[in-house]
Amino acid sequence: MYFKVTLSGVEAIKKSDTRIKREKGKSIIDFPDQFTLIDIETTGLDANFDSIIEIGALKVKNDEIVDSLSTLVKPDDPFDLSDFITDLTGITPEMINNDGIDTKSALHKLLDFVEDDLIIGYNVSFDINFIYDNVLNLFGAKFSNNYIDIMRSCRKLTPELKHHRVKDMLKEFEIGTEQKHRALSDCEQEFKIYKCVKDQVINGVGIEEFIKTRKKTPSKNIKLSEITTSKEEFDEDNPFFQSYVAFTGGLDTMVRLDAMQVIKDLGGEPQKNVTKKTNYLLLGNKFYQSQLIDGKSSKYKKALSLKSDGQPIEIITENVFLDIIDEME
Structure with missing residues (x-):
């Protein structure tokens, strides 16, 4: 049994165990x-x-x-x-x-x-x-x-x-x-x-x-305590207001620190790990494309487990996240 992320959530799909290892x-x-x-x-x-x-x-x-x-x-x-x-x-x-x-x-x-x-x-x-x-x-x-x-x-x-x-x-x-x-x-x-x-x-x-x-540079060790916002008023109707948002997988369109800052500026709380407080797990496009079927992310597995237990956690892709941000802008 595998899981496919859709625009409306996560859909369980049966698929053979044969996986393509791309060369x-x-x-x-x-x-x-x-x-x-x-x-x-x-x-x-x-x-x-x-x-x-x-x-x-x-x-x-x-x-x-x-x-x-x-x-x-x-x-x-x-x-x-x-x-x-x-x-x-x-x-x-x-x-x-x-x-x-x-x-x-x-x-x-x-x-x-x-x-x-x-x-x-x-x-x-x-x-x-x-x-x-x-x-x-x-x-x-x-x-x-x-x-x-x-x-x-x-x-x-x-x-x-x-x-x-x-x-x-x-x-x-x-x-x-x-x-x-x-x-x-x-x-x-x-x-x-x-x-x-x-x-x-x-x-x-x-x-x-x-x-x-153009060589890769080591990823920054992000300290959540250092991510703050100067904003004092928030649009309380935006989906990330007072929401806890965790991330997994590499992002294509921005670095994770910038994505976390966006969440903070919308009145939300970025997380490093999935917890019982998590409202959203954001899947980077790279993760969605190359690792989803292999199930390598412990955060993804935990989110699925919490969702099956009835926790209202939404799993969205980077592209959907960007669409939401665009609509708000």
Whole structure:
């Protein structure tokens, strides 16, 4: 028995004990002028449970787009396209059923398009996990191209920003106002972001120095007693007011200290561990994508246990957390 986090809570799902150990390519930091940029749209966040519904890709040579690929994908199994995904992307079940091609044909097109290129994308591990699992299941092959995550360089280049989502970087570089959430359009926006980052690095410290300094730094030992707020009035209707919020897994869009500060500024209490006081457990996207099925987090297990015992604890993902914050702003 496994558990899937949904927008409304945690859903128990039966699944075989067979787990995919991904042998992906290497994640590297560089600024090449030849690559394939990819983006996908899916029915949800977890490659173990959700399906690809659209694929987009750009072939880039000499820093110029020379070819593109775009297709809707009709999942092989019955799929549940939530109102949330339709509102986000504009993709409807009718569009998929009328214009989508089967997953195997779509991935065959993508593999022919990509060949052995270096892959680039925004938070691209998410896309690669879906592609890897489906290629392995459908073709018995491993999608092992090396890849570059644009978001990693954005976080290094603009550490002063609270978030580093696509829409944040579009605003930062003044190249757009909103993310389209359609695969090919997102590819085009992400390519613009990549070029802005590359230009700033070249005109700043230079590529070699940037790569050299982009090493991981030890995580800060966060002391909850040091997280305070200057705010004296709070919106008592916000869901985190007077709520205890624990965290597990790495965050993609901000460092944990900043997320804890957000909770404090909303009148809530950030926690290091899940306790009987906990109202929310926030799962970082990295945890959701790579560790949820393995059940490695003791905090996650404890939250599930408390929930089954009747404690009103909600388990939400980083993306849902950010959506809530956006709505309040």
